[in-house]
Amino acid sequence: MFYRQAGVHHSNYKTDSALFPIPFDKWSIYTMLALGIFAPAIFGSFALTSYLLPWMIWAGAALSLNLLIGWAGQFHFGYAAVMSIGGYTAIHATLAGIPFEIALILAGLMSMVVGVIFGAAAMRVKGLYLALATLAMQFVVDWVLTHVPAIGGGASATLQAPDMTLLGFKITSEVGYYYVAFGWLLLVTLFLLNMRRTGFGRALVAVREKDYAASILGVNSFYFKSVAFAVSSFMGGVSGAILVFCFYHAVTPEQFTVNVSIQLLAMVIVGGLGSIIGSYFGAAFILLLPGALNTLVAYVSELLGLQIGIETLAHLPNLFYGILIIGFLLYEPLGLAKVYDNIRKYLMVWPFGYSKR
Amino acid sequence: MLKRVKLLLASAACALVIGQPAFAADEPIKIAGIYDLSKVYTFISPQIAQGATDYINLINSKGGVEGHPVVYTVGDHGNEPQRGIEGYEKFKREGYVLFDFLSSPVSRAVLPRAMKDGNPMLQTFVGRADAVDGDVFNWIFPMAPTYWGQAANIVKFIEDQAGGDAKGKKVAFLYLDYAFGQEPIPILKALAEKKGFDLQLFPYPLPGTDQASAWTGIRRYKPDWVVHWSFAGLHVIASKQMKRNKIPMSKFISVNWINEVDLKNIGHERAKGLKRSEPVVAGREPVIIQEILNELYAKGKGSGDVDNVGATYYNTGVAIYAIALEGMRNAIKSGASFPLTPAAVKAGMESIQGFDVHGLMPPVNLSSSNHGGDGKTRISEWDGEKWVPLTDWFVAESDLVWQEVKKHSAEYVKSGK
Numbered sequence: 001m002f003y004r005q006a007g008v009h010h011s012n013y014k015t016d017s018a019l020f021p022i023p024f025d026k027w028s029i030y031t032m033l034a035l036g037i038f039a040p041a042i043f044g045s046f047a048l049t050s051y052l053l054p055w056m057i058w059a060g061a062a063l064s065l066n067l068l069i070g071w072a073g074q075f076h077f078g079y080a081a082v083m084s085i086g087g088y089t090a091i092h093a094t095l096a097g098i099p100f101e102i103a104l105i106l107a108g109l110m111s112m113v114v115g116v117i118f119g120a121a122a123m124r125v126k127g128l129y130l131a132l133a134t135l136a137m138q139f140v141v142d143w144v145l146t147h148v149p150a151i152g153g154g155a156s157a158t159l160q161a162p163d164m165t166l167l168g169f170k171i172t173s174e175v176g177y178y179y180v181a182f183g184w185l186l187l188v189t190l191f192l193l194n195m196r197r198t199g200f201g202r203a204l205v206a207v208r209e210k211d212y213a214a215s216i217l218g219v220n221s222f223y224f225k226s227v228a229f230a231v232s233s234f235m236g237g238v239s240g241a242i243l244v245f246c247f248y249h250a251v252t253p254e255q256f257t258v259n260v261s262i263q264l265l266a267m268v269i270v271g272g273l274g275s276i277i278g279s280y281f282g283a284a285f286i287l288l289l290p291g292a293l294n295t296l297v298a299y300v301s302e303l304l305g306l307q308i309g310i311e312t313l314a315h316l317p318n319l320f321y322g323i324l325i326i327g328f329l330l331y332e333p334l335g336l337a338k339v340y341d342n343i344r345k346y347l348m349v350w351p352f353g354y355s356k357r
Numbered sequence: 358m359l360k361r362v363k364l365l366l367a368s369a370a371c372a373l374v375i376g377q378p379a380f381a382a383d384e385p386i387k388i389a390g391i392y393d394l395s396k397v398y399t400f401i402s403p404q405i406a407q408g409a410t411d412y413i414n415l416i417n418s419k420g421g422v423e424g425h426p427v428v429y430t431v432g433d434h435g436n437e438p439q440r441g442i443e444g445y446e447k448f449k450r451e452g453y454v455l456f457d458f459l460s461s462p463v464s465r466a467v468l469p470r471a472m473k474d475g476n477p478m479l480q481t482f483v484g485r486a487d488a489v490d491g492d493v494f495n496w497i498f499p500m501a502p503t504y505w506g507q508a509a510n511i512v513k514f515i516e517d518q519a520g521g522d523a524k525g526k527k528v529a530f531l532y533l534d535y536a537f538g539q540e541p542i543p544i545l546k547a548l549a550e551k552k553g554f555d556l557q558l559f560p561y562p563l564p565g566t567d568q569a570s571a572w573t574g575i576r577r578y579k580p581d582w583v584v585h586w587s588f589a590g591l592h593v594i595a596s597k598q599m600k601r602n603k604i605p606m607s608k609f610i611s612v613n614w615i616n617e618v619d620l621k622n623i624g625h626e627r628a629k630g631l632k633r634s635e636p637v638v639a640g641r642e643p644v645i646i647q648e649i650l651n652e653l654y655a656k657g658k659g660s661g662d663v664d665n666v667g668a669t670y671y672n673t674g675v676a677i678y679a680i681a682l683e684g685m686r687n688a689i690k691s692g693a694s695f696p697l698t699p700a701a702v703k704a705g706m707e708s709i710q711g712f713d714v715h716g717l718m719p720p721v722n723l724s725s726s727n728h729g730g731d732g733k734t735r736i737s738e739w740d741g742e743k744w745v746p747l748t749d750w751f752v753a754e755s756d757l758v759w760q761e762v763k764k765h766s767a768e769y770v771k772s773g774k
Contacts (some may be wrong), residue, residue: 146535146536146539153768247442248466291440310433311399313433
């Protein structure tokens, strides 16, 4: 009833390759878009700054990583390093007086160059070995950030982000930061949505499924792997710069440690490999759920008047969080996107469920 | 079931009413302590929080700060900057006037916001070292010696042990190879040049469990002193390596991050002769700790395990919050209106003079340009049962330390904030 397919038929290629052929999909996307645009008016400033803004930025980063892992099938264990390169480049560039727009592009380019260098070296190996090679990138970048004062900022190890001016507007308000992050997420999402239906996207999928078979079909797998590393690193670098300028307002090596890389990987995997909406879900799950669980556990223990020590109170959410992750691995290993997909498929034929069989 | 919930709610409401009868009319002072209670800083934050909670409960039981109760909310940020920011954003909207994160990455991530919004943030022993410069970091309060200052004081101790002349002495600086461990290096290098002692650096990589090669180097170097910039379990690993390399414990001086748990793991007997730099008195002798034991723990009102009372980090927690509440007291005494504004708290903190919580620490003097105090520490030695102070509170090379502070804070200013 909801995702009604009746009356949707294609008489030319253009409608057939439309992004959202089913009207309900289209309208739900428009609703989400409207929600995103009017979020500052709908949500309070606390939700906007503490939940929506970081969620937007991390979803953008997760999407960028999903391109590499989900579409091209290349593991990356050092994605936080890619983001840190973007963040540091953007800060150094703006401090040197370069306009923010160009600094953003520079951030992307620098991440791309470093990412491709490591990616190319890693291209000799596959699977788990590639994962380890990219993990090495994380540690090399960490080392450079903490040992080269010209880049990392020396002993105090923090570089402050100067005020940013985007397209002539000085952005200093919460709403301004939100729109910058939202705009970037929109760009990334649109890019990935469209990439799926181009030859480039299909080539990536071919490489993911079996690079050997892909090259027999005439898809140069080395070329497409390199391009996937380049594009993903570029987007990761810009996401890193946005994270630093819109959310942290300062950069330290500790914001981009190996834990963050693993969190990003978890966002992609828990969300769903090769799924756009999955990256949104994954980012929300990994980023926001621990804090939300914390608040919930504190609230419940206060409500019931339980005398729980602060340490137990801090560890309980971790317990529930772990249970949730194991639960997902057990019952839906394909990620949150698959949960969404199941619901969608169910509603497609609802209330005439028998027609599926 | 419903009846039970109702009963619970009713008793909770009763508890709330009974708990604070004296302050019904007074507005509270709200402090947010959002710590890493579940990830990296767990070796210190629970004890700090316990000390802080006990001290605040003690003050509240005596009528609060100038008649105003103190609300101290403890939360967990799991060492994740975005959760620290979430906590900051939440509590700043609820009228909290002082924030404490006790984590370097989180403090560094919240600092730009605290500076922009004008909210006082405590930053004891973590985050930017140059934040003691109150002229630049108006809203940040480290209230403690910097690591630069601690290093300079340790060098002064070494010099005094050599009869006032450190020339020709060999000092091995062993450290965990990241920002925290690297921090004292410029000061040590400058002092080595000035005093004529020989300094050699021995870094070991994160996570610090592999110190073997650094210690082999130290054995060959045959130092007179080993200065160790590290924390918690890494001291235990160091002690094993010292035994293996036959370096006596008496040559070992640690930064302040070593406590009773580490000593127990090293072995109380084995740790004999170990020295550390100390910003706060450890043990149960200080008057305030006795008072907490008598007023709270003897009556079953302690906020945690009684064994922690008097431990190094517990006392540090008491000290931090004693200074903070003294700041509040100054603010109220100088006629600030309620609810307290962040600006009033800042002014109160900056007017703390000669406050030492009855000998728990060296007298703290803060001003609008100095948010770090005098930088006094002392060196104490473990005698197998307790810490024995080897020196009185002292400070050395203040000018050099402040040069370093100004150098870094100038870079902050340059970034246009």
